[in-house]
Amino acid sequence: MSDVVTTMPRIGDLAPDFKAITTQGEIQFHDYKKGQWCVFFSHPADFTPVCTTELAEFARRSAEFEKRHTRLLCLSVDSIHAHIAWRENIRQRLDVVLNYPLVADVSMEVARKYGMIHPGASATATVRAVFFIDPKNTVRALVYYPMNAGRNIDEVLRIVDALQTADTHSVACPVNWRPGDKVIVPPPKTEKEVEERARSNYEVIDFYLAKKQV
Numbered sequence: 041m042s043d044v045v046t047t048m049p050r051i052g053d054l055a056p057d058f059k060a061i062t063t064q065g066e067i068q069f070h071d072y073k074k075g076q077w078c079v080f081f082s083h084p085a086d087f088t089p090v091c092t093t094e095l096a097e098f099a100r101r102s103a104e105f106e107k108r109h110t111r112l113l114c115l116s117v118d119s120i121h122a123h124i125a126w127r128e129n130i131r132q133r134l135d136v137v138l139n140y141p142l143v144a145d146v147s148m149e150v151a152r153k154y155g156m157i158h159p160g161a162s163a164t165a166t167v168r169a170v171f172f173i174d175p176k177n178t179v180r181a182l183v184y185y186p187m188n189a190g191r192n193i194d195e196v197l198r199i200v201d202a203l204q205t206a207d208t209h210s211v212a213c214p215v216n217w218r219p220g221d222k223v224i225v226p227p228p229k230t231e232k233e234v235e236e237r238a239r240s241n242y243e244v245i246d247f248y249l250a251k252k253q254v
Contacts, residue, residue, distance in 0.1 A: 048155020048169075051181060055080075055173045056153040062113075062141035063123050069113075070177055072141075077110040077204070078173045079196060082156040082166040086118040086126040090190045094168075096136040097193050108200050112140035116166055117151055120144035161187060172199055174207075209254045222251035 049055055055078075057070045072078075081098075083091040098105075098112055105112055118126075123142040131137050143150060145166075151157050156166040168185035180203050185191055202213040211223040227248045228234045234247050242250040 047152075048182070049153075049171070049179045051179055053179050055171065055177050055179050056150075057177075058150045058153060060115075060143045060145065060150055061120050062143050063120065063127055063138070064141040067141060067143075072113065073111055073173070073175070073177065075175045077108065077175060077200060078113060078171075079105065079110055079200065080113045080115070080154075080171040080173060081191075082115045082151065082154070082169045084162070084165040084167065084187050085116055086122045087129070090188070091116075092126075092130060092134070094190050094193075095138055095142075096130055096134050099136050099138045099140065101193055101197070102139055104197055105200070108197070108204065110200055113143065114138075114140060115143035115145050115150060115156070117145050117148050117164070119146050158184075170196060172203060174203070205254065211252075211254065214251070222253055225250045225252055 055069075057068065059066065059068050083094060085091065095114060098114070102112060123144055127138045127142065145151050148157060151166050154169065154171065156169045157163065158167045161167050165187070167187060168189075168191060170183045170185075170191065171179055172181040174180050181199055183199075198218060201219050202217060205219070205223065206212055209223065211225060214221075214224050217223070222243060225237075225242055228237055237244060237247065237250055240250070242252045244250045
């Protein structure tokens with residue numbers, strides 16, 4: 041196995057800023073976000089079958105991310121020329137336009153900053169990483185997938201919804217939560233709050249576990 045050490049931003053860390061060439065021109069990452077949420081994801085390589093299905097589906101559903109004020113950004117260690125050629129190939133073969141930037145990271149500089157290179161899987165390609173980054177450039181969630189399993193875009197959207205709902209309403213989201221489901225109210229911290237909860241219209245399962253509609 042390779043002895044290359046990879047690091048990754050953790051939940052609560054500041055998402056590393058970077059300057060990069062993309063299919064939509066040069067960007068400075070924090071400026072590109074424009075104070076919005078961002079789903080920043082990597083894929084192993086251009087002109088590969090699983091990656092083609094993933095990037096096309098992100099593009100098909102880009103309006104759903106826009107509705108959530110969430111920008112998309114994709115990265116692999118391919119060249120800008122490969123990205124542009126692949127983008128055109130997807131447009132011709134699948135009739136889908138990739139309407140978000142693809143970062144060219146031949147030097148692997150950005151991929152290393154985000155821990156997207158896992159030597160045990162490949163020392164020369166990025167795994168399927170997804171970083172959920174909030175308007176303050178804080179990493180709020182991260183998910184890694186192996187090279188042979190494509191991502192579920194419904195789940196990516198669900199995580200965005202859960203994070204935004206939790207922030208807006210100061211709540212938590214239970215297992216299998218989807219928009220419209222009840223959310224979890226923070227546990228009481230005083231005896232008075234316990235008594236108030238008993239008189240509330242929450243769905244009280246126990247003093248520490250209560251749900252409400254938002």
